Amino acid sequence: MTDSDGTEYEVAVVGGGPAGLTTALYGARLGHETVLIDRGGGRAAMMADTHNVIGVTEDVSGNEFLATGREQVESYGGTFERGFVTDVERTGDGRFRLTTNDAEVLTERVVLATGFSDERPDPPLPRTGKGLHYCLHCDAYMFVDEPVYVMGHGEAAAHVAMIMLNVTGDVDLLTRGAEPTWSEETAERLDAHPVDVIHEDVSGVENDPDSGWLEALEFEDGSRREYRGGFAMYGSDYNTALAEGLGCELTEGGEIDVDDHGRTSEDGVFAVGDITPGHNQVPVAMGQGAKAGLAIHKELREFPRSAEDIEADGPVDASEVPAIPPRLLATAVAHEGHAGGPREEGEPATEPEVPATDD
Known part of the structure; x- marks a missing residue:
């Protein structure tokens, strides 16, 4: 949940490329207070045209593609922050504290989507994206x-x-x-x-x-x-400083070692996109972001409550549902994608019609 200063979240994503954006999209859309922190730039931002992405035409630049993604994340209630994360540390209660150039964020899960930089040869060189x-x-x-x-x-x-x-x-x-x-x-x-x-x-x-x-x-x-x-072809410089600071294991190639859903060797820390092994492709990165978002949701969601918790705390009370935070609930019911159609905050859902009887 977010506190009065807006500094506490369930999910914090570091890096706003295709992988990070997709993870943040899933986090917000699945009902978790999510913040995406991005310093700007990156390989996707350098794309003059977007290739190999179904539904996105070739004339869409990388910056346009990323801007649309940020708008989508925010439309579902995700928070976007422009900033550079300088440090991530685990707190005594098992959460993570992210320090940026001008703020601090507390979160239950952290997702590293910091990518890599291509090693550039010495000039003279053709223009990037045009040769x-x-x-x-x-x-x-x-x-x-x-x-x-x-x-x-x-x-x-x-x-x-x-x-x-x-x-x-x-x-x-x-x-x-x-x-x-x-x-x-x-x-x-x-x-x-x-x-x-x-x-x-x-x-x-x-x-x-x-x-x-x-x-x-x-x-x-x-x-x-x-x-x-x-x-x-001069190699890659992987941005793994935050992962190494958290103790995450790396591969021999220098990427962050992850399982099939982006889990690193450290509990609560995920990594997606070009900073992990595999093909450095926008659709692949988006798929990794989706899988990590789903895995995080399954770890954080309130229901179904376990048999052990039911035995300890009793059955779920009607007042406890829905589990989605009030701010994200209001965002969802007002969203154009809501099944009941967008409605203003505070407006009740339409009551179902009661079939007429002969009485």
Whole structure:
């Protein structure tokens, strides 16, 4: 429940990307006082267009997608706060205290949706989203039958270069002067694929003056190669400081280790989205958020009351239902999605009609 200062919640979500937004949506819609704290930015906000999300058209930008999600969370009674969470600690009563840059929040469950940042190569670089990309499965479709580059010198770069041959026959692998670190086996496989490995560093970028899209890259040896776009593969920087502070276990790859519903190794702490293992895709993140939201609801909901609690406290009294907090109840009955139709706060529900009798 929320106290008079609005600082106590049942669910606190840190991070406002697709995973965090979906978790917060489920929390609020299932009747739990929920706060979403987001510092802004993130990988989804960088999307020029939204791909692979059923019901969302390609012309929707990442910022538009996220803004709509925030509006939906708030429409169900969720609280949105713009801020940066600097610390999370477990309190003596088993709850969690979140410290932001200007406030503190107490919550029964905390959800970490803090994602990761792509490691960027040194400039000169094409413009992000207009020739420089990081998500193969999101953006490869844009480059079907177009000349593309893959930038990097490790295993991931070599494999992505070979994978791109599924959509185009013109792929260059740019090591940018770095010594390749892929294995001998990968080198043999790479040699067996029609991928040109270019070792000279990039010295300049040519963009279309009207659209801003990449047209070509210039190299230190004076050569010029035309590209429509490409992918930088230099690894990921996972934002796990809060999880590590709480004692959550990490995977060998540096992600937060979770079960199928986002539970971490610490009771009451969940993690969803790109900070966990798996495909870094918007629909996948949304699915993880939904599963975590449902798992949290099952842990927090009042009913059905257990046999042990019934024996200790007696049957459920009519005054105890519904269990949804008054503020969220009022929000629900006034919502456009309410079965009885929206009604003003305080307006009673329509009484059912009583069939006429012959008396």
